Amino acid sequence: MSYGRFVDTGTLSRISSLDLLAKTVVEGFVSGLHRSPFLGRSMDFAEYRAYQPGDDIRRVDWKLFCRTDRFYVKEFEADTNTNLTIGLDVSRSMDFGTGALTKLDYGRYLAACLGYFASKQKDRIGLVTFDNKLVDFVPPAAKHLQVVLHTIDRIEPGGGGSLREPLLEVVDTVRRRSMVVLISDFYEDPETVIKAAAGFRHKGNDVILFHLLDPAELRFEFEGELDLRDLETGTRQAVMPDVLRDQYLDLIREHTQTLDRSLIEAGIDYTLVDTSQPLDAALYSYLSARLHAMKTR
């Protein structure tokens, strides 16, 4: 596809402004697309302006004509298509990266881009960050882009632990039908993840999961004798990567495949993201999911 590879993760890591980063990514991404079929109209009133010939007379505000005897036309803001709630895992395990970005950075950029992108689509944007509990919650609103970006900007890696409880709490924060994006490395039992995602789905939400994994986690290309330390629990274990590699890769492949298979069966989009790759793949996955949501609504 011709849309990708315009902003790599190395470049993103050098952009300090999250707003500028999201704009750069999304504008670049959008400019590579054809005309978007997903742009809708807004029903929120914005301002009045004088009638000009050619305007639709149905948009003339007759009450104001009665009071002022002038023709004014109502201007409305574009209509909000949906709510977008981004759930971002900020647990300690996300603070890992062997390339230019950690998974948490990558998740932040992805969340910012998705927020900016949704803002461009006139969607309402909300944000939930969590580790082993809810950390920040920004309710979805059309004007919350800056709040969301600011919240994302000040994220710090949290603690570790099970995702079960925080994910269920995130489900409770979504009160109306919306699109829910969960960004995490999902070091959790697949059943827990699926159960939480299914909770969103049961409320009529569209759910998309971005599973962020570093290349080191995907390929385990370590050498020599290592003493691995768990970022969340602090426990250590000596391993011989060349001996352990096959077993590890089998396990993590089984994990991702279980998630993929089970989530698809539940009607939930699942995207495994290599954090060494540009963000466009993730954005494209989001757009595909949103299109799917618009068609089915």
Next chain:
Amino acid sequence: MGLLAPLFLLGLAAVAVPVIIHMRLRHRSRMVPFPSLMFISRAPYRSVRRRRLRDLLLLALRCLALALLAVAFARPLFQGDAAANAAAANRLTVVLLDNSFSMGFGGRWQRATSAAASAFDGMSAVDRGALIVYSDQAAMVAAPTADGALLATLARETELVPRATSLLPAIQVARGVLADAGSAAARELVIVSDFQRSSWAPDNVAALPQGVELRLVDVRSEEEDEVNAAVTDVVLDHARMPSGGAGAGEAGEGARERVGIAARVSYQGVGAAADPERAPEPLRAEVDLLFDGEVIQTRAVELPLDSSTMVSFAPEVLERERTTRGTVRLREDALATDNEFHFVLSPAHEVGVLVIEPGGGRRRSRYLEEALSLGRRPFLRVNRVQASGFQPAMLEGKSVVVINDSAQQLPAAADAAVVRFVREGGGLLIGVERGLNSTSALLGEFGVESTQQVDRLAGTPGALAWFDTGHPVFDVFAAARSGDFSSASFFRYHRLETPEGAMPIALFDDGAPALLDLMPARAEDGVADAASGRAGRVLVLPTSFDTFWNTLPLQAVFLPFVHRSMEYLAGYALPRSWYRVGEVASVELPGTVGSEGDGYISVAPSGRERRLGTGGGDLLLDVEEPGFYDFREVRADVTSERLTLAANVPVSESDLGGLDVDEFASRIRPDQAEDAAASLATPVTAEEREQRQRLWWYLIAAAATILVAEGLFGNRRRRATAAPVVTAWSPTGEET
């Protein structure tokens, strides 16, 4: 276990190198943060432990290889087993006990056994002792053992043997025992003996291992007179008693044999050293002559000290065809074993000789016949015949034919008969006749040719320039001045060509053969046996047996020359009348009876029997006891001629003269390096032991093997570690 180069053990410090490397490499394992050990902890990490175990195994192999190399360079050796190590602090006592019969003199034997037994007193648990009994031969009675009581008992139970004494072989046996115990802290050799002069030759030198303490126990007593009388020899003089009517040349026919017997009695010794003023009394004794155990004559003898005499007995007539046992017996004295001398009297054998001489009135063989008639051992029964009157039947019963100056006159039939006689084992002596101008037919039969007749009437007559003293004919002349053939003049003789296979055993001064042995191989066999059917012997003298051509019959050597020639041609061996203990007797037993029966049994004087074999002929017997040995058929139903052998003690033991013990001790020197035999007894040094064991070689080999195994093991692991990772998948889930 010991080490020749213990400093090399410092190389064990090199073991620390792989340990340090291992420790450093182990600490290089780095800590890496990882998002979650959720999957890591699920993976079995036995591999990590196994890797560590493999690392430890490799480390152990490397350390072991280095340690083995260090130990190998230190040249380890086993010092010996525990017993040997214990022996390092013990004492070895080897006792040489002389049990020759001279030790039976007076109280010597009792003192000797007591001294030998007491040498083992006080042995501790780690001490060892050995007992070697010796006479002219040494025997290990008890190998090194810690049982002192057993050794003492064996010493006391040792018995005297009627044998001579020889110290040298006994010391050599003891040296071997002492050398084998080189690890003993102290080694002692105790020699218990009367130290007879005869037991040690003046030029003898013995060697003992370094560090051996020598202790000499002389059992001679200063209180006793060490004088001994002994019968040391007997001389037998056989003579024929002419029977009625027997003329010269036929004296043996029906004659009986008379034997004169003379015994040598010696009286030697010294008086008691404790009383030098008192001289031992002279010997006054009676000497008995016994035949078959009965005293038949007695003679009185009186001898001063250190003298000997011949005691002659009246001649005795021997019975025909019967062996008589004779003994000369002296009165008993302090050493009785040598007071008897045994001998066997058997009728002398007769050898039939036929002398053929040329015809005519003159007796051409007078000198020869006179010489033959004087033969006693064997008796020569001579018949004379002229060549013209020769009949082949005359060869019947003859062992030797002498053809004197008449070979050419024999008829052809006679030649054939003589040749057949020789081929059947007979002896032939040919004196080449004067008239021979070409080879006679008889000589031609034996391949002898005469090229020319040598005439030395003018000028210097011929003389015998050389004769082979190794040949049986001339062996009696081997001693200096024992045979003067040079005085014999040879005026004429034939120059004979030596045929192939023949050997001249005497040469004239011009190089011509003076006596040809046509069948010298027979001489090497030693004894000709006409009855065995083997080819006989032929001697050719290129001159005559009278004084016409030479003066040989006039010389003193003529008689022994003729007698030895007859003995050689007849294959006669003088039977021995006695043997000495320690000798090996060659006993001629009738073969016909033995071959049909089951052989013979020898019965020693002590009654001990021994099977000699199933065949006839000569048998060898170790003479071990003085007295008479009897031989009888194994088959009880076979009766045969009585066979007896007489044995006497060695005469050297009768001389009680002793050695100077200090001088003897000085002849036993410590081992020298140049003494090859003694070097065998040198205790094995640590270097020699290490070289023999070569433990370093095995250690090097083991280290090399371990290093190879470590290399293979380590490379295999490195290859596994360096293998590229091929299992991965893309974020889209596709395996690559």
